[in-house]
Amino acid sequence: MLVLEGLTKRYKTGDLALDHVDLEVPKGQVLALIGPSGAGKSTLIRCINRLVEPTEGKVVLNGETISRLGSGGLRRARRRMGMIFQEYALVERLSVMENVLSGRLGYVGFWQSWFRRFPPKDIENAYRLLERVGLEQFYDKRADELSGGQRQRVGIARALIQDPELLLVDEPTASLDPKTSRQIMRLIRELCAERGLAAIINIHDVALAQQFVERIVGLRQGKMVYDGPPDGLTPEVLTEIYGEEDWQATRKKGGEERAADAIVEDDERLAGAL
Amino acid sequence: MPLTGTAEGPVWRRRTSGRQWAIWSAWLAGTALFVACWQVISASTTWFFVTDSPRVIADIGSRMVPPAWGYLGKLWEPMWDTINIATLGTLLAIVMAVPVAFLAARNTTPSALVVRPIALLIIVSSRSINSLIWALLLVSIMGPGVLAGIIAIALRSIGFIAKLLYEAIEEIDRSQVEAVTAAGAGRGQVMAYGIVPQIMPAFAGIAVFRWDINIRESTVLGLVGAGGIGLQLQSSLNILAWPQVTVILLLIVATVLVSEWVSATVRHKII
The missing domain is CATH 1.10.3720.10 (MetI-like)
Known part of the structure; x- marks a missing residue:
């Protein structure tokens, strides 16, 4: 469904953030993108919806080459890609409802959105999504009154109301505590399964990635150095992606279900290691 | 280099001595300029009017x-x-x-x-x-x-x-x-x-x-x-x-x- 061909980004400063990345994401696949800070993870997902203009290469979504679209076409293409951010990126001074409805901006005209006259169907949808992420009683609260986990849920609802085919998720859990992180990852995972969405999730937490996704891509200095199942992340592979370190404590050990406190402990060790 | 090694151990100062001298001379120049300006203003002031002003203030005030x-x-x-x-x-x-x-x-x-x-x-x-x-x-x-x-x-x-x-x-x-x-x-x-x-x-x-x-x-x-x-x-x-x-x-x-x-x-x- 999504195909990246030779995607390259060189910033004006001369830094090569992405170096000929080829990637194919089939419909409904949830993929984690791991790699050290500065490896180009954020640049990669921003090149897909062209918040960052790629220097070279192609981005093709369902046969349409996004990297060639004009501004109107790009607007329509962006509607099909929901984005979820690390620091939530909610419009802090607007209400939860307005934030969720802002996901529909690609579908409504300027004056309609200025006077907040969204179609009744959008409002019904927004309410249903808030219910789905467990925030239905918060619709009238201002975004800056919510906790981190609640804000990220609003961010997820905003991405989903776009009715996307693909989710671009940039470090969804980096600002959250381990328990909330797991809840948010599980929610994203479930929603993708419910709606048959593909997702690219940038994530720092290797153990968390292994727990929740079916495919992992490792990026180092803008190059893809790993593409495979979560179980394939051996200490050698992690060394290849991140550099030399004691990886034994970081990797997922065996079974799917682990005690929550063990996970927390794991996180702390990882935080110490990185 | 504010940190220097001596026989008794390392000595740390906030600024290098060159920098410290520059700051002192800037203060000196500033003070000199202030005194010079004071002199110019004083010379061009009609002091009679200034010494008279409390009386004028009292006069206007009373009116x-x-x-x-x-x-x-x-x-x-x-x-x-x-x-x-x-x-x-x-x-x-x-x-x-x-x-x-x-x-x-x-x-x-x-x-x-x-x-x-x-x-x-x-x-x-x-x-x-x-x-x-x-x-x-x-x-x-x-x-x-x-x-x-x-x-x-x-x-x-x-x-x-x-x-x-x-x-x-x-x-x-x-x-x-x-x-x-x-x-x-x-x-x-x-x-x-x-x-x-x-x-x-x-x-x-x-x-x-x-x-x-x-x-x-x-x-x-x-x-x-x-x-x-x-x-x-x-x-x-x-x-x-x-x-x-x-x-x-x-x-x-x-x-x-x-x-x-x-x-x-x-x-x-x-x-």
């Missing part, structure tokens, strides 16, 4: 009391004019300053090479000319009256409002703009959802603050014929009616106090 409270009845209308000059002038300034601010802000300007310098030029020229000078110019162009005062206040305020507003626009959180853009919003929608909510508190604060300043500035505009309470002040001063001057000054102080209270309350409510 100023008791205030001519009866004169207050004639002041309500010019005071109302003054408040209107300030309020309408501020509103007019806001209407013109908001687009200028968006054109001047680095992150919203359509062209950093052409449009931005023009917007900055508008801001600088409006800010560098005092409203009293604007009023002088306008009174000679369009004749005396309240209209000249309103426009003088507006012209002076454009730069102030636009400058503070464009700084607020440049300081917004970019990720909110990114999020709205990523949803497929158009240029106008990105502004309405990504930028406007973020600058609203700053905007309200700036507008009310400027209104508060304008109340004070518009009290003097009458001195050059641009309407308002200043006109009364001018004529009372001319006929040396000191008790009337007292009433006018007290009224101005009261009005400024009220406007300051209003502006503080509004800012507190909005932020």
Whole structure:
């Protein structure tokens, strides 16, 4: 469904953030993108919806080459890609409802959105999504009154109301505590399964990635150095992606279900290691 | 290198000795300049008038009391004019300053090479000319009256409002703009959802603050014929009616106090 061909980004400063990345994401696949800070993870997902203009290469979504679209076409293409951010990126001074409805901006005209006259169907949808992420009683609260986990849920609802085919998720859990992180990852995972969405999730937490996704891509200095199942992340592979370190404590050990406190402990060790 | 090794161990100083000497000589030069200036000013002052001034103050002071409270009845209308000059002038300034601010802000300007310098030029020229000078110019162009005062206040305020507003626009959180853009919003929608909510508190604060300043500035505009309470002040001063001057000054102080209270309350409510 999504195909990246030779995607390259060189910033004006001369830094090569992405170096000929080829990637194919089939419909409904949830993929984690791991790699050290500065490896180009954020640049990669921003090149897909062209918040960052790629220097070279192609981005093709369902046969349409996004990297060639004009501004109107790009607007329509962006509607099909929901984005979820690390620091939530909610419009802090607007209400939860307005934030969720802002996901529909690609579908409504300027004056309609200025006077907040969204179609009744959008409002019904927004309410249903808030219910789905467990925030239905918060619709009238201002975004800056919510906790981190609640804000990220609003961010997820905003991405989903776009009715996307693909989710671009940039470090969804980096600002959250381990328990909330797991809840948010599980929610994203479930929603993708419910709606048959593909997702690219940038994530720092290797153990968390292994727990929740079916495919992992490792990026180092803008190059893809790993593409495979979560179980394939051996200490050698992690060394290849991140550099030399004691990886034994970081990797997922065996079974799917682990005690929550063990996970927390794991996180702390990882935080110490990185 | 402030950290040096000695026989007794490392010694750390805040600055290198060269830097320390430079700072001392700068202080010395500053002091010398101050003394020199003092001398020049002292030489060109007629000390007789200065030593005489306490007597003059006491004299004028004694003439100023008791205030001519009866004169207050004639002041309500010019005071109302003054408040209107300030309020309408501020509103007019806001209407013109908001687009200028968006054109001047680095992150919203359509062209950093052409449009931005023009917007900055508008801001600088409006800010560098005092409203009293604007009023002088306008009174000679369009004749005396309240209209000249309103426009003088507006012209002076454009730069102030636009400058503070464009700084607020440049300081917004970019990720909110990114999020709205990523949803497929158009240029106008990105502004309405990504930028406007973020600058609203700053905007309200700036507008009310400027209104508060304008109340004070518009009290003097009458001195050059641009309407308002200043006109009364001018004529009372001319006929040396000191008790009337007292009433006018007290009224101005009261009005400024009220406007300051209003502006503080509004800012507190909005932020």
